[in-house]
Amino acid sequence: MHAPVHQNTKPGIVVSYYVFASLAFLAGSLITLVSSEVFFGHYFQPRLLALTHLLALGWGTMMIFGALFQFLPVLLETPLYSERLAKLTFGFMATGIPGLIYAFWEFSIGWPLQLFSVLVITGTVLFSINIFKTVRGTSAHNIAADFISTSVAWLLLTVGAGIVLALNLSYLFLPADHLLYLKLHAHLGIVGWFLLLIIGVSSRLIPMFLLSPDPPKALLNWAYYLINVGLCGFIANGLMVRSSILAIVCFLSITGGLVVYITYIISCYKHRVRKNLDAGMRGSVLAFLILALPIALCIVLLWEAEEKFLLPFYIAYGVSIFFGFISTLILGQVYKTLPFIVWLSLNKNGNLQKKLPRDLYSETLAKFQILFHLAGFVILLPALLLKTETFFILGSACIVISAVIFNMNVVKIMYHFLSKKP
Amino acid sequence: MSLISDENKKELEIYDALKSVMDPEVGINIIDMGLIYKIKYDQAEGIYIEMTLSSKACPMGNIILGDVEKATQTLFPETKVNIKLVWEPEWNPGFITAAGKKALNRL
Numbered sequence: 001m002h003a004p005v006h007q008n009t010k011p012g013i014v015v016s017y018y019v020f021a022s023l024a025f026l027a028g029s030l031i032t033l034v035s036s037e038v039f040f041g042h043y044f045q046p047r048l049l050a051l052t053h054l055l056a057l058g059w060g061t062m063m064i065f066g067a068l069f070q071f072l073p074v075l076l077e078t079p080l081y082s083e084r085l086a087k088l089t090f091g092f093m094a095t096g097i098p099g100l101i102y103a104f105w106e107f108s109i110g111w112p113l114q115l116f117s118v119l120v121i122t123g124t125v126l127f128s129i130n131i132f133k134t135v136r137g138t139s140a141h142n143i144a145a146d147f148i149s150t151s152v153a154w155l156l157l158t159v160g161a162g163i164v165l166a167l168n169l170s171y172l173f174l175p176a177d178h179l180l181y182l183k184l185h186a187h188l189g190i191v192g193w194f195l196l197l198i199i200g201v202s203s204r205l206i207p208m209f210l211l212s213p214d215p216p217k218a219l220l221n222w223a224y225y226l227i228n229v230g231l232c233g234f235i236a237n238g239l240m241v242r243s244s245i246l247a248i249v250c251f252l253s254i255t256g257g258l259v260v261y262i263t264y265i266i267s268c269y270k271h272r273v274r275k276n277l278d279a280g281m282r283g284s285v286l287a288f289l290i291l292a293l294p295i296a297l298c299i300v301l302l303w304e305a306e307e308k309f310l311l312p313f314y315i316a317y318g319v320s321i322f323f324g325f326i327s328t329l330i331l332g333q334v335y336k337t338l339p340f341i342v343w344l345s346l347n348k349n350g351n352l353q354k355k356l357p358r359d360l361y362s363e364t365l366a367k368f369q370i371l372f373h374l375a376g377f378v379i380l381l382p383a384l385l386l387k388t389e390t391f392f393i394l395g396s397a398c399i400v401i402s403a404v405i406f407n408m409n410v411v412k413i414m415y416h417f418l419s420k421k422p
Numbered sequence: 423m424s425l426i427s428d429e430n431k432k433e434l435e436i437y438d439a440l441k442s443v444m445d446p447e448v449g450i451n452i453i454d455m456g457l458i459y460k461i462k463y464d465q466a467e468g469i470y471i472e473m474t475l476s477s478k479a480c481p482m483g484n485i486i487l488g489d490v491e492k493a494t495q496t497l498f499p500e501t502k503v504n505i506k507l508v509w510e511p512e513w514n515p516g517f518i519t520a521a522g523k524k525a526l527n528r529l
Contacts, residue, residue, distance in 0.1 A: 008481050070481075073479055074477065074479045074480070074481055075479075076479070077477075077478045077479040078479070140478070208476070208477070209447075211448070211515035211518065211526070212515060213514045213515045213516040214514065214516075272515075273515040273516075273518055273523055273526065274448075274526050274527075275526070275527045276526070276527050276528075340446075340447060340481075343446060344481055344482065344485070347446075347485055356444070356446050356449055357446055357447065358449070
């Protein structure tokens with residue numbers, strides 16, 4: 001006889017987030033393909049705002065919410081605080097996000113934008129309560145938990161700032177230029193939410209998947225403080241001082257934290273027991289190398305050049321973060337997590353026998369998908385900087401193909417889940 | 423006279439049977455993963471297995487433990503099986519055997 005060791009979050013809740021996010025990625029890639037003209041203009045325009053929120057909330061955030069509901073209990077060795085809250089969060093986000101995107105697309109800055117922003121913020125608050133309560137319930141406190149809780153606090157600030165910006169579009173009450181606050185809102189989300197969360201979760205999952213003994217955990221403390229101090233400084237500077245020198249100091253602090261974290265990942269990679277990496281892990285490791293691109297583009301953006309010169313760099317910066325770092329990492333990690341979640345639900349009574357999680361999807365398709373994604377990204381970035389529409393269409397077509405293949409694999413995994421067949 | 427006692431033979435049989443239990447994420451068996459710390463067969467008290475998991479909240483913990491119980495019980499259906507989960511020493515990838523490392527790199 002043995003005692004049960006751990007209660008997993010119900011798979012139905014988790015997979016609904018994964019499916020929503022996968023469809024959002026497909027929609028985002030299709031919109032990119034047919035919107036070349038908006039990518040060669042100013043970044044503050046309705047379609048680009050709609051696309052950015054589709055990728056940031058619909059793709060990145062929904063995928064992360066689902067993954068956290070499944071893996072936070074594993075990382076913190078405690079059950080999720082509330083599955084009911086996780087369901088409610090899905091309801092609010094799944095109605096709020098499409099509405100918000102529609103409102104941006106149509107630039108309906110009155111009640112539609114405000115109403116759907118409220119739905120998104122409600123979903124985010126419910127998610128945050130669930131995460132904070134789960135973190136509080138753990139005795140296995142570690143730096144990964146600090147990264148995750150802090151990132152959720154930054155997410156709350158990001159959506160809070162988002163609703164202020166939505167109201168400002170109608171009532172114009174903010175003292176400085178709207179675009180200044182937009183940059184702060186974007187970086188709260190990119191650095192505070194995505195980066196800290198990704199570091200927190202991957203600091204545990206990557207050594208676990210690579211089978212790396214004794215990862216240099218002390219480095220994580222350095223990364224945590226350098227990034228948070230840099231981000232706090234960046235926000236304070238943007239709101240009050242607006243000094244170029246201080247902006248560079250904050251950038252260096254955040255970049256320093258990233259370099260320290262990448263050193264941690266390199267150490268895990270070098271000392272790994274698992275030498276042969278599958279497509280998912282290759283994609284994930286590659287995502288951290290791609291991080292060098294937004295850092296390089298950020299150096300250009302810190303340079304006080306003419307706005308007209310900087311515009312393509314702003315767009316390339318956003319693309320390198322969303323289609324580059326975040327998407328490459330998520331695409332890789334989905335292959336490590338979704339088949340595993342479905343396998344667990346199918347194997348409740350030991351009915352899968354010799355099948356393993358990796359048998360639930362096509363590894364060949366996954367390899368092609370990651371290749372198309374990288375090819376698309378490599379073509380898209382110079383196309384944006386050099387303003388060549390043909391290459392832009394070619395690059396975004398590769399990303400659409402990647403999104404289609406990715407969704408085919410998700411459908412294959414979901415078929416097993418829904419039919420309850422191995 | 424045999425060098426190996428009857429109990430030891432049975433412990434070896436259990437050890438071999440547990441090689442059929444896989445860690446689903448890693449894709450190698452739990453013996454090569456280094457998850458089994460002790461196997462004891464006693465005519466009077468039954469089978470005692472001391473093992474660990476790769477993490478305290480391993481989502482596959484119940485499945486692996488169930489498979490260990492099933493594999494042992496299939497071999498000795500009449501004998502009581504007691505599986506004890508321990509966290510000391512804490513498992514780390516250094517526990518993977520040379521055969522396990524070889525198998526991993528073939529995957």
